[in-house]
Amino acid sequence: MCGIVGYIGPKQASTFLIDGLSKLEYRGYDSAGIAVHDGNQITIEKTIGRLANLEKKLDKHQLQGSLGIGHTRWATHGRPSDVNSHPHSDCTGNFVVVHNGIIENYMYLKEQLIAKGHIFTSETDTEVVAHLLEEHYDGDFEVAVKKVLDDISGSYALVFMTKFEPGKIICTKQDNPLVIGLGEGENFIASDIPAIINHTRRTYILSDGEMAVVTKDSVWVTNRQGVPITKKVFEVHWDAEAAEKGGYEHFMSKEIYEQPKAVRETMTSRLAKDNSHVTFEELKWSKGEMAAITKVMIVACGTAYHAGIVGKYYIESLARIPVEVDVASEFRYRSPLVDENTLAIVISQSGETLDTLAALKEAKRLGAKTMAITNVVGSSISREADQVVYTWAGPEIAVASTKAYTTQLISMAMLAIYMAGLRETITAERSQELISGLRNVPAQIHEILEDVEPIKTFAQQYGFNEDVFFIGRSLDYAVALEGALKLKEISYIHAEAYAAGELKHGTLALITEGVPVIALATQHDVYEKTLSNIKEVKARDAVVIGIAQQGDDQIKKYVDHTIFIPAADKFLAPILAVIPLQLLSYYAAVTRGCDVDKPRNLAKSVTVE
Ligand code: M6R
Numbered sequence: 001m002c003g004i005v006g007y008i009g010p011k012q013a014s015t016f017l018i019d020g021l022s023k024l025e026y027r028g029y030d031s032a033g034i035a036v037h038d039g040n041q042i043t044i045e046k047t048i049g050r051l052a053n054l055e056k057k058l059d060k061h062q063l064q065g066s067l068g069i070g071h072t073r074w075a076t077h078g079r080p081s082d083v084n085s086h087p088h089s090d091c092t093g094n095f096v097v098v099h100n101g102i103i104e105n106y107m108y109l110k111e112q113l114i115a116k117g118h119i120f121t122s123e124t125d126t127e128v129v130a131h132l133l134e135e136h137y138d139g140d141f142e143v144a145v146k147k148v149l150d151d152i153s154g155s156y157a158l159v160f161m162t163k164f165e166p167g168k169i170i171c172t173k174q175d176n177p178l179v180i181g182l183g184e185g186e187n188f189i190a191s192d193i194p195a196i197i198n199h200t201r202r203t204y205i206l207s208d209g210e211m212a213v214v215t216k217d218s219v220w221v222t223n224r225q226g227v228p229i230t231k232k233v234f235e236v237h238w239d240a241e242a243a244e245k246g247g248y249e250h251f252m253s254k255e256i257y258e259q260p261k262a263v264r265e266t267m268t269s270r271l272a273k274d275n276s277h278v279t280f281e282e283l284k285w286s287k288g289e290m291a292a293i294t295k296v297m298i299v300a301c302g303t304a305y306h307a308g309i310v311g312k313y314y315i316e317s318l319a320r321i322p323v324e325v326d327v328a329s330e331f332r333y334r335s336p337l338v339d340e341n342t343l344a345i346v347i348s349q350s351g352e353t354l355d356t357l358a359a360l361k362e363a364k365r366l367g368a369k370t371m372a373i374t375n376v377v378g379s380s381i382s383r384e385a386d387q388v389v390y391t392w393a394g395p396e397i398a399v400a401s402t403k404a405y406t407t408q409l410i411s412m413a414m415l416a417i418y419m420a421g422l423r424e425t426i427t428a429e430r431s432q433e434l435i436s437g438l439r440n441v442p443a444q445i446h447e448i449l450e451d452v453e454p455i456k457t458f459a460q461q462y463g464f465n466e467d468v469f470f471i472g473r474s475l476d477y478a479v480a481l482e483g484a485l486k487l488k489e490i491s492y493i494h495a496e497a498y499a500a501g502e503l504k505h506g507t508l509a510l511i512t513e514g515v516p517v518i519a520l521a522t523q524h525d526v527y528e529k530t531l532s533n534i535k536e537v538k539a540r541d542a543v544v545i546g547i548a549q550q551g552d553d554q555i556k557k558y559v560d561h562t563i564f565i566p567a568a569d570k571f572l573a574p575i576l577a578v579i580p581l582q583l584l585s586y587y588a589a590v591t592r593g594c595d596v597d598k599p600r601n602l603a604k605s606v607t608v609e
Helices: 013-027 051-060 106-115 127-136 141-151 251-257 259-270 287-292 302-319 328-334 354-365 380-384 403-423 428-450 453-462 475-491 500-505 524-538 573-591
Strands: 003-008 031-037 042-048 067-073 095-103 154-162 169-174 179-182 187-190 202-205 210-214 219-223 295-300 323-327 342-348 369-374 387-390 467-472 494-499 516-521 543-549 561-565
Touching: 003 013, 003 095, 003 154, 003 169, 013 031, 013 051, 013 067, 013 187, 031 051, 042 051, 067 095, 067 154, 095 127, 106 127, 127 141, 127 154, 141 154, 141 169, 141 210, 251 259, 251 573, 259 403, 259 428, 287 403, 295 302, 295 328, 295 354, 302 323, 302 342, 302 403, 302 475, 323 328, 328 354, 342 354, 342 403, 354 369, 354 380, 369 380, 369 403, 403 428, 403 573, 428 573, 453 543, 453 561, 453 573, 467 475, 467 500, 467 524, 475 494, 475 516, 475 573, 494 500, 500 524, 516 524, 516 573, 524 543, 543 573, 561 573
Parallel strands: 295 323, 295 342, 342 369, 369 387, 467 494, 467 516, 516 543, 543 561
Antiparallel strands: 003 067, 003 187, 031 042, 031 067, 095 154, 154 169, 169 210, 179 187, 179 202, 210 219
């Protein structure tokens, strides 16, 4: 949440700051602002709303100077407003700061600072940092920053600037991402790589507790005690175009259409040529270690949590290990039963979700073996976990997760086959069957994407309903959860997912004439039971859209409309069944005129608890 940028070099800082922020708007878009040092003084320009509002302001009032910091906000402390926008400054305007995260003890610090005569202008937690800097500055910027860090607690990525030292920017982080881009005679700071990739591919990824003093020619990294740290340069390999829309109207549609490629890239190097087994070169488990695992705990948030639910079905069925799935924000607070025979798997596209990171740390502390499935190389979660499996989806910019989800499902399927192989709980035939099924998935997704018109029509037809239900059994229920989240998130339609057999225990009361019900019926072993549940809602005059496998010639008799997915193994059907649901929510959001890539109140990377 929140995107931060910084620039120091020979050029006009504002050009990089605005461009960098435009690449980070997915992290928050409640307000935007920049502060630029012109050699004499610092000037701040900031405003509520999207970056475009700030650009309009800057058209009338350019900020000159080659040292600057900027911010795009996802509001936590204090509603979105001009005054609550970052950068924040002290009483004098001599110290300026941008922040991503939460200063947990800010109330206490604020009271103390007010007692000393400091005057606050915003409701934010961040403003205390600027006033603390003013309080501690005694001619040495670095010393003052260290004192501030001693005072504050919480999670943060912070970038500081002072009028008195126009040749440097200082930055630091704790539980929030921060990257330094290394240029020639210039350096860049950002929350995420897309902001700097057009300028440099050479980066330092800061770790928790590190502090960097950045000048135009140098980056000096130490820990908080001032002990120097030698950083390894991290080269960014992906293409700058991967983070652009490339002709699509929205990032979300681009990312939906990228799924065949993303899925293929995630699996190809891991499937044996003869389809006999799955290899994960990055995982170092022996048969003995795998046999010793008595429990798996999957922990994640949102869409990644839904991938975890599918993962539970896969691992329990194939590797025969009991699996618990937890929402990360709950995991730490329920005294989970974890020991050294527990494998904790966290799933996170961004690798930065704070709740997931905290759950990972907790599982580690309790003695579990840990593993992360993530899309971002070098992310906090990838560095914290004992072992990492990367999904190779490429950058996902739209707030709604699509290609990250399908690559997470692919990874979970491969992982379950791999674990089952080591535990000898899968036959060679079944393993081969599933692996050859996996190989077909990219082409099958492509096939669905070739014929989106009927889905678009349903979205236009039902996109103005205020309530939609998603039902399914077994793996179809897991997909229903994801379908409902997508619809809520981007089209603001109230959507509920129900295990189809559970409807009659209360929710059926909400099914009345014309209420749309999306019924997933792709699982052969519960097919007849699902049909019974479809009949229950039809009997209440719901409008039912069935999602079924090609070759199912019964479904049409029971539903109003059908969307067919290519025929697939029941384990792999979820990876296909979710595609029409992604498209349905996308077209519903477009029909309703919603801001598809930046839905209200949300942000891509959730780095607050
Ligand atoms: O980066 P993560 O996978 O850890 O993010 C977790 C959720 O915040 C995320 O999946 C969220 O639910 C998506 N916006 C849903 O589309």
